[in-house]
Amino acid sequence: MVPVTYCTNIHPGESWAEIEAAVARYAPVVCAGLGGEGPFPLGLRLSGLASRELDSAKARAFGDWLTATGLVVTTVNGFPYGRFHGVPVKEQVYRPDWRDPERAAYTVRLARLLALWLPDGACGSISTVPLGFRRDFPEAAVPGALDNLRQALADLAGLEEATGKRIRLSVEAEPGCLIETMPEMMGLFERLELSPRLARHLAVCYDCCHQALQFEEPEASLGLLARNGIPIGHVQVSSALHLDGADLGRLAGFAEPVYLHQAVAKRDDGTLVRFDDLPAALAANLDGVVAWRVHFHLPVFVEQLPECATTQAFLRDALPRFSPNLPLEVETYTWSVLPPRLRMAAVTDSIIREIGWVETARRPGAGNG
Numbered sequence: 001m002v003p004v005t006y007c008t009n010i011h012p013g014e015s016w017a018e019i020e021a022a023v024a025r026y027a028p029v030v031c032a033g034l035g036g037e038g039p040f041p042l043g044l045r046l047s048g049l050a051s052r053e054l055d056s057a058k059a060r061a062f063g064d065w066l067t068a069t070g071l072v073v074t075t076v077n078g079f080p081y082g083r084f085h086g087v088p089v090k091e092q093v094y095r096p097d098w099r100d101p102e103r104a105a106y107t108v109r110l111a112r113l114l115a116l117w118l119p120d121g122a123c124g125s126i127s128t129v130p131l132g133f134r135r136d137f138p139e140a141a142v143p144g145a146l147d148n149l150r151q152a153l154a155d156l157a158g159l160e161e162a163t164g165k166r167i168r169l170s171v172e173a174e175p176g177c178l179i180e181t182m183p184e185m186m187g188l189f190e191r192l193e194l195s196p197r198l199a200r201h202l203a204v205c206y207d208c209c210h211q212a213l214q215f216e217e218p219e220a221s222l223g224l225l226a227r228n229g230i231p232i233g234h235v236q237v238s239s240a241l242h243l244d245g246a247d248l249g250r251l252a253g254f255a256e257p258v259y260l261h262q263a264v265a266k267r268d269d270g271t272l273v274r275f276d277d278l279p280a281a282l283a284a285n286l287d288g289v290v291a292w293r294v295h296f297h298l299p300v301f302v303e304q305l306p307e308c309a310t311t312q313a314f315l316r317d318a319l320p321r322f323s324p325n326l327p328l329e330v331e332t333y334t335w336s337v338l339p340p341r342l343r344m345a346a347v348t349d350s351i352i353r354e355i356g357w358v359e360t361a362r363r364p365g366a367g368n369g
Contacts, residue, residue, distance in 0.1 A: 097132030125233030170233030
């Protein structure tokens with residue numbers, strides 16, 4: 001069974017020096033706190049800036065440090081390209097999107113770096129934007145974006161042929177983007193019409209918060225992927241806000257200026273109404289709403305808040321369904337904007353507690369008990 005890890009996008013830092021310093025400061029503490037045996041996997045986030053600064057010499061030196069420290073990198077977060085902490089991020093997190101050749105170039109830079117760190121025989125996974133943000137992405141631009149994505153896959157195929165390292169590009173469905181649901185993900189795979197050579201390098205990054213936000217059920221959501229032969233590259237284990245009833249005003253305190261907090265209302269007829277950010281949902285005054293879910297990553301061990309519940313039940317259902325060999329990483333990147341009552345004394349304490357909770361919940365038979 002692959003150990004559960006966390007994604008380093010929780011730590012601020014855009015330059016390689018900042019990212020390397022954060023990993024050196026926090027990752028060994030988490031690893032020691034968990035007390036596991038063997039190499040501890042690390043979900044590494046690299047910005048566009050860091051991917052340009054990291055030459056092969058620096059990358060190999062980092063790889064040597066990983067080995068000496070008992071760490072290994074098999075997954076890279078290639079979703080947020082630019083600055084991700086401390087300033088309003090909002091829809092900028094999706095840019096450059098797949099219309100821009102720089103998105104493909106960035107992805108290939110990440111793959112070349114990952115190939116240096118990836119152990120022989122392991123399969124790597126890089127998460128990415130699901131084409132782009134729906135609101136400013138015209139349908140006429142989709143074919144060009146698909147061409148850029150195919151080119152990136154061709155480069156990954158060439159990388160495997162040159163190095164023997166297989167790396168998959170794992171598309172992450174995201175609220176408000178062109179791919180939000182697993183049926184839409186299936187449509188993307190069909191529309192790409194990939195050759196077998198390229199198809200072996202495409203997968204899904206399954207984010208539990210994002211799929212819970214769509215009111216998907218794990219059995220149906222994961223079953224759809226399995227029946228259609230769509231592989232999962234890695235899983236991001238995260239939790240959202242869940243509110244029974246229509247009074248969304250109870251969650252107004254979670255509106256903040258850094259990240260988008262998309263909201264989805266479920267009406268009494270089963271239809272869903274989606275909003276790109278929490279303030280827009282708060283202003284909508286919808287009727288007939290039986291439940292709300294809001295995109296705000298919370299520590300996964302939290303089941304109930306004073307204002308509402310969380311989607312932890314989705315995790316309890318989903319986690320035992322994943323293969324024991326599938327990389328799982330906790331992704332509570334919202335640490336800096338969490339209400340103070342949800343922060344522990346140190347970020348490493350929260351990460352260790354989250355990983356421990358996931359390790360228990362993923363065991364066969366854990367289910368909803």
